[in-house]
Amino acid sequence: MNYLYVAYGATWTIHVIYLITVMRRYSRLKKEVDELTKKS
Amino acid sequence: MKKAFPILGLVTALLLSYALYEALVVAPREQTMGDVQRIFYYHVPSAWTAFLLFFLNFVASVQYLVRRDPKTDRVANWVLVAVAGLSCVAALVFKLVPDLMQALPQGVELSSIASTGPIVAIIYFLMRRYFSVEAVDALAVTTAEVGVVFCTVVLVTGPLWARPVWGIWWTWDVRLTSTLVLWLIYVSYLVLRRFSSSGQTPVLAAALAIFGALDVPLVYFSIWIFRTQHPQPVIGGGGSIDPRMLHVLLLNWLAFSCFAFLVCWSRYRLERATREIEETLALEALLEPRSALR
Numbered sequence: 001m002n003y004l005y006v007a008y009g010a011t012w013t014i015h016v017i018y019l020i021t022v023m024r025r026y027s028r029l030k031k032e033v034d035e036l037t038k039k040s
Numbered sequence: 041m042k043k044a045f046p047i048l049g050l051v052t053a054l055l056l057s058y059a060l061y062e063a064l065v066v067a068p069r070e071q072t073m074g075d076v077q078r079i080f081y082y083h084v085p086s087a088w089t090a091f092l093l094f095f096l097n098f099v100a101s102v103q104y105l106v107r108r109d110p111k112t113d114r115v116a117n118w119v120l121v122a123v124a125g126l127s128c129v130a131a132l133v134f135k136l137v138p139d140l141m142q143a144l145p146q147g148v149e150l151s152s153i154a155s156t157g158p159i160v161a162i163i164y165f166l167m168r169r170y171f172s173v174e175a176v177d178a179l180a181v182t183t184a185e186v187g188v189v190f191c192t193v194v195l196v197t198g199p200l201w202a203r204p205v206w207g208i209w210w211t212w213d214v215r216l217t218s219t220l221v222l223w224l225i226y227v228s229y230l231v232l233r234r235f236s237s238s239g240q241t242p243v244l245a246a247a248l249a250i251f252g253a254l255d256v257p258l259v260y261f262s263i264w265i266f267r268t269q270h271p272q273p274v275i276g277g278g279g280s281i282d283p284r285m286l287h288v289l290l291l292n293w294l295a296f297s298c299f300a301f302l303v304c305w306s307r308y309r310l311e312r313a314t315r316e317i318e319e320t321l322a323l324e325a326l327l328e329p330r331s332a333l334r
Contacts (some may be wrong), residue, residue, distance in 0.1 A: 007079040008082060010200065015193075016310055018186075020138050029310065029313055029317060036321075
């Protein structure tokens with residue numbers, strides 16, 4: 001039973017880590033857009 | 041479009057929760073393996089989703105290579121039409137000649153021969169209709185990245201099932217090794233895209249993606265072609281499964297496919313926006329020295 005919970009937990013950990021990296025890239029991009037808008 | 045994303049997100053979250061409940065509670069307990077068999081409801085749908093994403097990456101990469109030249113683009117269109125027609129004709133020939141039917145390799149079914157060609161052609165032409173050459177390249181990056189995430193899930197959940205059932209975490213079996221090779225090829229694809237700044241990077245990456253996609257059929261058919269420790273398939277090729285288990289498996293696949301679609305959607309938008317910003321910055325950098333000279 002432990003292996004089952006570890007496997008399900010690992011699956012969601014991998015997906016959440018990936019989603020966090022995508023969100024971080026989004027916020028970095030948003031910052032760049034704001035800077036560009038300020039410049040122009 | 042802006043409203044569709046949260047609605048789809050909510051539907052996917054509900055679907056994933058329901059699929060998890062079905063996998064943990066409703067699905068019957070397997071007699072020999074016990075509860076650890078339930079890993080299968082995450083492992084198999086993740087593998088199918090990864091294969092689907094790598095297939096889309098393959099189609100996008102082929103399009104990126106052929107659509108840059110109108111001549112090769114035209115040839116590719118006709119090749120796709122021929123592939124669709126030939127797969128239907130081949131299925132008909134196999135049906136009419138019983139001797140040929142017996143020579144069909146294990147794991148290959150008549151319905152899959154008849155449908156593969158037309159499905160590939162439909163996906164190819166849909167992609168061609170709705171995505172520009174630049175967009176198709178962004179789609180290739182997106183599908184490769186999300187595909188690697190799902191393939192990672194497969195490579196992590198597999199050993200977690202193998203340890204209590206086989207007594208070992210890993211064996212250099214053809215199915216396992218070819219999956220690891222597939223993962224490594226697509227990781228190298230992403231590394232190439234991330235760190236190479238050459239103008240030829242998309243072309244090289246597209247070629248690498250086509251090479252990587254060739255490993256997908258090897259992974260899929262390896263359990264029929266070679267003697268492997270990996271369990272035999274439960275669907276197709278003579279496999280059988282309890283209908284309640286099949287229902288839970290397909291439900292989880294549907295939930296993970298919706299989830300993959302949503303992740304791809306956001307990642308694709310991010311990729312397109314990043315490219316637009318990079319182009320603007322490059323243009324600015326080009327114009328700046330001129331304004332300084334004035």
